[in-house]
């Protein structure tokens with residue numbers, strides 16, 4: 001069963017420089033109870049995807065068209081008031097930078113309790129109990145004491161645990177983790193990833209791991225959605241994708257950082273596309289090693305090429321036919 | 324460090340500052356001229372001997388270091404001497420004028436912030452809307468209009484033409500409030516307060532609106548605001564609790580400075596409205612080189628600003644947990 005269906009989603013930013021097409025017709029489905037990797041280079045529209053699903057795209061951004069179904073319900077048809085019952089309660093979000101996503105002027109106890117009391121009919125003390133319980137779930141040591149502290153009094157890893165607890169407070173069915181480890185030390189990164197994996201199993205929620213690290217995807221995810229220039233290039237089971245990848249995914253896989261050069265990302269030659277003036281045809285053609293003239297013509301549609309595997313590329317069959 | 328220790332240290336640091344400022348002001352004033360010559364200018368009958376007597380009476384014939392030392396010892400015992408005009412104790416003079424100034428300033432600061440906070444938030448939230456442009460243009464107009472201009476226009480329109488409010492003084496007077504046609508001491512005070520307070524408010528409100536709008540816009544872009552929204556927190560809570568506190572914290576400094584500076588009054592506004600406050604008195608006294616009065620008001624303002632600074636820093640540390648007093 002699909003917990004989330006995104007169809008032809010277009011989210012644009014109407015900036016002074018022009019219309020930034022952050023998502024230009026993204027389509028993908030999400031199986032309930034699994035972990036999905038949402039991958040792509042910087043600027044490919046990963047964060048905007050999660051913001052669109054929660055309908056918190058910041059100004060001057062706007063969802064222009066498309067469909068978002070959560071458990072079959074049309075999210076885009078909901079009123080602002082109805083949306084509040086989705087945000088945090090059914091769908092949650094963990095941010096890339098735990099430091100900037102916690103309000104510096106309020107104790108973590110007060111920030112987390114506010115979320116509980118605004119959604120559930122609970123007394124303050126009950127809500128606080130619940131917050132402490134959830135912080136324990138996120139393995140924050142001594143939550144009974146720590147709730148009275150301010151964000152700046154915690155280390156990065158601890159702050160991310162607090163943010164994870166914040167996202168889990170209301171038992172959401174769907175959790176977006178937007179590059180939750182990018183801003184953490186390498187040793188802490190592993191701990192946070194393990195925590196997310198454990199929690200996904202314990203709580204049984206659906207998890208979307210947003211990352212540009214194929215290593216994390218291989219480690220954690222069952223399904224993958226590959227974004228490029230606001231378009232979905234490929235979706236499928238992790239094994240299929242590793243085996244017969246889309247040309248862009250193939251380039252991404254080659255860019256996986258090797259263990260001995262931890263931080264250094266080998267990047268794909270060429271630049272990410274200008275989202276104001278997207279390349280014609282296949283948005284990846286200026287950088288694609290397989291590109292032919294026909295790739296500049298019409299935008300290749302996302303097609304199911306085999307069971308559980310969709311591709312937007314006119315040459316994929318040809319390139320993989322021989323195998 | 325303990326709070327008491329911190330405050331004590333800050334207070335001790337103020338002493339050399341206060342002494343330094345007093346010395347500089349004393350010297351500047353002394354080089355400005357001779358108050359007795361100015362005071363007796365309108366009196367052709369006065370003789371040089373009489374002038375000399377007056378100088379001697381006020382101690383103006385002593386060497387400057389001696390004069391400063393005399394002033395300082397008096398100052399340290401809380402005595403500012405007597406004014407040259409009217410020969411009144413400066414302490415008493417300042418005390419009665421301070422109240423009028425504080426009243427006027429407090430009213431205008433409070434009104435200014437009461438208007439600026441919602442207007443600034445609204446303009447920021449509705450960024451680039453018609454409301455935002457309206458608020459912003461009015462703000463720019465308010466900032467560019469000089470106080471003496473708005474003051475004179477207000478006096479002409481609301482006082483001379485319409486006759487709604489008195490144009491001079493702080494109370495009493497032959498005026499009763501014509502709008503209500505009643506004579507009541509409190510209404511009378513309010514009637515006198517309206518125009519000068521309005522002029523002062525207009526001068527600061529525009530600036531405050533723009534600062535708050537800029538602050539709110541900056542804060543509303545922050546991740547923690549999006550995170551609060553993503554957690555399903557109500558818009559009202561996000562704006563008035565989470566965003567406002569962050570946007571207003573930097574304004575504390577401004578509020579502290581304006582309250583600190585307030586005791587000095589607004590010389591221009593007070594002068595135009597003949598407001599019996601410290602600002603007007605300072606302008607008068609400076610023109611007459613009335614040393615004791617000028618020194619008294621200068622020292623009062625200095626001490627007040629230094630104290631307001633200290634209180635601002637304490638308030639800052641109280642509001643923002645990241646700031647520690649050290």
Ligand SMILES: Nc1ncnc2c1ncn2[C@@H]1O[C@H](COP(=O)(O)OP(=O)(O)OP(=O)(O)O)[C@@H](O)[C@H]1O
Nearest residue numbers: 013020022041042043044045046047048049058059
């Ligand atoms: N607030 C904004 N204003 C204008 N443009 C924006 C805004 N947020 C995102 N965009 C545009 O949308 C594009 C996609 O942004 P998004 O944040 O989704 O990228 P991402 O895939 O999450 O990249 P990263 O890995 O760097 O986080 C960006 O290239 C940017 O140009």
Ligand code: SF4
Nearest residue numbers: 282285288295313314
């Ligand atoms: S459509 Fe052409 S340019 Fe695009 S990925 Fe396929 S081969 Fe490359």
Ligand SMILES: [Mg+2]
Nearest residue numbers: 046047048178
């Ligand atoms: Mg991102």
